[in-house]
Amino acid sequence: MSDGARSIAVHGLLLAALAAGAFLLPDYHHGVLARVMVLSIYAAGYNILFGYTGLLSLGHALFFAAGMYGMGLAITQYGAGPGAALLAGLIAGIAVAAALGLLALRTTGVAFMIVTLMFAQAGYLTILYFAPLTHGDEGFVLQGAQRLLFGFDLSEAGLRYWAALILFAAVLIGVLLLVRSRFGRVLVAIRENEERARMLGYDTFAHKLGAVVISGGIAALAGAAYGLLFGYVGATFASVQYSIFPLLWVLLGGAGTVIGPFLGTLFMFYLIDLSSGYTSAYMLIAGVVLVALTLFAPQGLAGEVRRRIWRGLP
Structure with a gap:
């Protein structure tokens, strides 16, 4: 079986398991x-x-919150339906990502990380400053009647699960196609040796800006979907911890793998969930397990599979 067929089979099995x-x-x-x-x-x-x-970005909470607030405010302030509100959140995230990318990509390395963190904190403080509109730390709740999409009530647990699965499947397939495309391969070339990619004639700034916009757009889509499916929009999702969470999930699952982010998020959620059922010191258990994974599986769960078993894992 070719790597392409095997990749389709693995990701298809994941979606089938979630559907089951x-x-x-x-x-x-x-x-x-x-x-x-x-x-x-x-x-x-x-x-x-x-x-x-x-x-390395520490500002992705800005995009997540832009999508969430773009969606939430479109519903509460302008009476938009869920479909239009999701689109508004996506557009808001893309616009913020494009603006941040044009500025932050003038820096590199640690400076890029710091600039993205500063922008994210500025976004968080802006949400708090405009509390009459955003409701600040308290946030606001979306009512069930505001979450009807094509007649389906997204506040109902079963429908919410299927909506999340459909969106996840679309993004998973989209990311898989992206990383296997010419654009995705150029991104990997930039990661490995940006100077050499530039010498080969690629516009590395344009590709990195495209990566920021696509990355921010997907993060905004997730933020908008999270607010819509679970009915809450709040400033907590713009705080620095929500910029650190995706980094942690990606490192746990395997950076540079399509399936890694899901595995890392799933592992982290259930690790905390199961350990909290045994002791109030569940974060200590989670910390020990995470340290062990860092030591014995430094490339993350999917990354170790790629290193040890299947080098063609995308």
Whole structure:
């Protein structure tokens, strides 16, 4: 079996397993997996910039929050329907990503990381400053009637699971096609040796800007979907911890792999969920496990599979 066919089979099996979970898993796991799928979309967007392009960002919460607030405010302030609100959130995230990319890409390395962090903090403070509109730290709740998409109530657990799965499948397939395309291969070339990619005639700035915009757009889509599916929009999602989370999930799952962001998000969620059932010191257990993974699987779960078993894993 060729690498392409094997890749399609592996990712297809993942989607089939998640679809089967809608019928086999209890309601509690429906809720957990719906969150995992939406947040792994966020991590997948981050992975395009970090895992495939080699740019370390600490500002992705800005894009996630832009999508979430673009969606939420479109519904509450302008009476938009869920479909139009999702589109508004996506456009907001793309616009913010393009603006940030044009400025932040004038820097490199640690400076890029610091600039993205500063912009994200500025976005967080802006949300707090305009509290009469954004409701600040308290955030605001979207009512069930505001979450009807084509007649389907997204506040219902079963429909929410399927909506999350459909969106996750679309993003997973899109990212898989992207990284196997000419554009995706140029991003990998930039990650490995930007100067050599430039010498070969590629416009590395344009490609990196494209990576920032695509990464920010996917993160914004995840933010808009999260707010719509779970009915809450709040400033917490713009805080620095939500810029660190996708980095952690990608590192755990395997940077530069399509399936890695999902595996990392799933592993982190259930590690905390299971350990909290045994002790109040669950973060200590999570920390020990994460340190062990860092030591014995430094390339992440999918990264170790690629290193040890299948080098063609995308």
